Amino acid sequence: MKVIRGLLGLAAVFSLLAVSGHAVAKDRVTILYDAFSDNKAVTKDWGFSALVEHDGKRILFDTGNNPETLEHNVKALSVDLTKLDFVVISHRHSDHAAGLRYLLKVNPTVPIYVPSEASGMFGGRFPAAFFRAAPSLPAKMRYFDGIYPEGLPSGKVFDGGNFILVEKLTEVSPGIYLVATVSNYPGTLELHELALALKTPLGLTIVVGCSHTGIEEILQAASAVDPHVHFLAGGFHLITMPEPEIDRIVDNLKNKWKLEKVAAGHCTGEPAFLRLQKAFGDDYLYAGAGTRIEIP
Numbered sequence: 001m002k003v004i005r006g007l008l009g010l011a012a013v014f015s016l017l018a019v020s021g022h023a024v025a026k027d028r029v030t031i032l033y034d035a036f037s038d039n040k041a042v043t044k045d046w047g048f049s050a051l052v053e054h055d056g057k058r059i060l061f062d063t064g065n066n067p068e069t070l071e072h073n074v075k076a077l078s079v080d081l082t083k084l085d086f087v088v089i090s091h092r093h094s095d096h097a098a099g100l101r102y103l104l105k106v107n108p109t110v111p112i113y114v115p116s117e118a119s120g121m122f123g124g125r126f127p128a129a130f131f132r133a134a135p136s137l138p139a140k141m142r143y144f145d146g147i148y149p150e151g152l153p154s155g156k157v158f159d160g161g162n163f164i165l166v167e168k169l170t171e172v173s174p175g176i177y178l179v180a181t182v183s184n185y186p187g188t189l190e191l192h193e194l195a196l197a198l199k200t201p202l203g204l205t206i207v208v209g210c211s212h213t214g215i216e217e218i219l220q221a222a223s224a225v226d227p228h229v230h231f232l233a234g235g236f237h238l239i240t241m242p243e244p245e246i247d248r249i250v251d252n253l254k255n256k257w258k259l260e261k262v263a264a265g266h267c268t269g270e271p272a273f274l275r276l277q278k279a280f281g282d283d284y285l286y287a288g289a290g291t292r293i294e295i296p
Contacts, residue, residue, distance in 0.1 A: 033064030039290025049080030090209025239269030
């Protein structure tokens, strides 16, 4: 009888934990920052940030365009940025990274994964071969008098910060990957970008920031982890594309890449929102600022 009572007591404890919200949270994405919303508690602004909760990990993906707006939105949504496992900054543009100024105030030591670029805003290194030696020049005309430092460090825009440079596909935690790509598109040529890929029983969940490197190029790179992407969220960067090109990409997302669910935001663009909603129907998930989306 004592054993039975003990088991009943444990069941009651687990029940209380679940009710009180202390059980392991469901996997979900909370959109903290975007320029559209149906939540009156948040402030809309151009930029992107999302809290990704997966397999017990809390990951901040991008930090938006303005530190004060990020602060307002996270407080409005009761999100605690002091309790993060790590942060991912997709790329160097300010509408994804400027909110770091607020994050670093409240959580200055959190690991922050950033794209590796020789002259990136998060630090990096120039290889000695970059300087292309011309030994016939006099020393006063040569960089560093012709004695080049190996791996010359580049400066950081942000004071402090535990920045970790990523230059290739990297598993940062079991089943959690950073997918590194480089843009070949005019206007963002050679921009480095990271996407977040999560392994789930249904396939990959991928969160993207702005997809300057091309949403299909990101999917191709992620296929090294798993060729099937179940759920794609974030900015697909179709906002400036001609409508026939949007139609082609939306068709490819649905029929070539076999995506099952999408939650498009930020730079995807209104014409693409319309087409994605039509193509995916109930599997098009609204992703305005303030929305919490359970990872399918």
